Amino acid sequence: MAKKPTNPYYHPEEQRRGAPPRPVSPYSDQRAASPAQQRAAAARRKKAAKAKxxxxxxxxxxxxxxxxxxxxxxxxxxxxxxxxGGGGVLPGEIGTEDALKGDVVNILCAGIDFEEGREYPNGMGFTDVILYVSFDMKANKISMLQIPRDTYIGEATTTGKINAVALQGKSEPPIAALATLINQQFKLPVDYYVTIDMDAFKAIVDAIGGIEVTVPFDITDDYGNTLHAGTQLIDGATAEFMVRQRHNYGNADIGRLEMQRYMYSALLKTFKSFPIKDILKVMPAYIQYVKTDINLAKMGSLATKVVKVPSENIVMFKVPGEACMVGSQSVFTVHLEATANILNSYFRPYSAPVPAAELSLIELQNTVPDVDSGTGQTMDSIDSGTAQWGQGNVDPNAAAGGSSSAPAA
CATH class of the missing domain: 1.20.5 (Single alpha-helices involved in coiled-coils or other helix-helix interfaces)
Known part of the structure; x- marks a missing residue:
């Protein structure tokens, strides 16, 4: 057997030597790590990776x-x-005084009516529905003041009527002119406004699937259609009819204001029970037809408070006064003393009373007694069917001419 070649560089002493040691970094610990140290180092590396x-x-x-x-x-x-709507806000000087902010908020609500064939250069029609709402958040009460559209205000408009103030005003937004006049003549602060196109009111009612309302007595229109008395679910067209109709009443526009209370009550009751799906359904119509300077945050805050107000704490009033003639046109003139009493009792809960002599309102005559000037009408009385207003205000001639076979639409 041939011998294996021998390595000329082989030396027997190499058998007793291990592999040559690898060079060691001068910065490392030259001592061999113990098992415990190795486990600690691994734990540190794991912790560092986890932190990363x-x-x-x-x-x-x-x-x-x-x-x-x-x-x-x-x-x-x-x-x-x-x-x-990207609209402007009201002038700050007509708002609630700083000391009362957070306790009271005052909102001007207006229904805008546009006459067919008439031009409206500033996009504002007649404010034929004017409702001043004072929310006493501290006492959890709401007072609502209906201001008749024909209220005589002097020479502020060419007609002398309050419903043309925003239409003929030069302010931006146009409703600010009406808010400023209410502040000056009624001495009432206005923090926010809400306006709605009256022609679109029915679209909003339809968007939520109708509204349940109490009709105090049969209402007949000029075409013989009758909306029968009773609590019922009505559609948008019928709701608009209720809000607009005035020829069925012995005192026309004033009767219409009182009938509108039933609609306000129904709207508030519906709003207080609004599920989120109805809010989503009504939002497109709301955005299209309603203009306001109440932002979403404030709107949400107010909504959560309004739903907690009991119906007996929501009271509706009408400005005391009567119809009279100025020249060839009929207007509504306020009764100063009765108006001052209502405003001081229900709309200035934490402010000093304002005497009638300090109001800038114009009283042309005072010959008839005032309706609900002392106590108003609670939403609770409307909801429960105990409200007193009703049959006594029906115009017999208008009612007799109607037919009970066709519902109003």
Missing amino acids: RRKRRLAVFAAVLLACAVLCVAVYNLLNNLVT
Whole structure:
């Protein structure tokens, strides 16, 4: 057998030597690590890796959170601009005094009527429905004041009537002219406004599937259609008929104001029981036809408070007064003393009373007694069917001419 070649560089002493040691970093611990030290080092490496992953996740979460915040702000601004219509706000000097903000909020609500064939250069029609709402949040009460559309205000308009103030005013938004006049003549602060196109009122009622309302007696229109008395679910067209009809009453426009209380009561009752699906259904119609300077945040805050107000704490009043003639046209003139009493008792809960002599309202005559000037009418009395107003105000001639076979539409 051939011998294996021998390595000329082989030396027997090499058999007793291990592999040459690897160079050691001058910065390392030259001593061999014990098992315990090795486990500690592994734990430290694991902890560091875990901390690194946590930081990475936090960074991703922060980025997502920031993106969501930016998106929410963008959506809020978009919805807020849609809800407010991008309209202007009321002058600050006519609002509630600073000491009472948070306790009371006062809102001017107006229904806008546009006559067919007439031009409206500033986009504002006649404010044929004027409702001043004072929400005493501290006492959890709401007082509502109906101001007749024909209220005589002097030479502020060419007609002398309050319903033309916003139409003929030069302010922006146009409703600010009406809010300013109410502040000056009634001495009432106005914080916000809400206006609705009367022709679109029925669209909003239809959007929520109708509204349940109490009709105090049969109402007959000029065409012989009759809306029968009783509590019933009505559609938008019938709701508009209830709000607009005035020829069925012995005192015309004043009777219409009193009938409108039944609609206000029904709307408030519906709103207080609104499920979220109905809010979503009515929102497109609301955005299209309603203009307001109440932003989404304030609107949400007020809504959560309004739903907690019991119906017996919601009281409706009409400005005391009577119809009279100025030249060739009929107007409504206020009764100063009775008006001052109502305003001081129900609309200035934390402010000093304003005597009748300090109001800038014009009283042309005072010959008839005032309706509900002392106590008003609670929403509870309407809801329960105990409200007193009704049959005594029906015009017999108008009622006799109607037919009970066809519902109003």
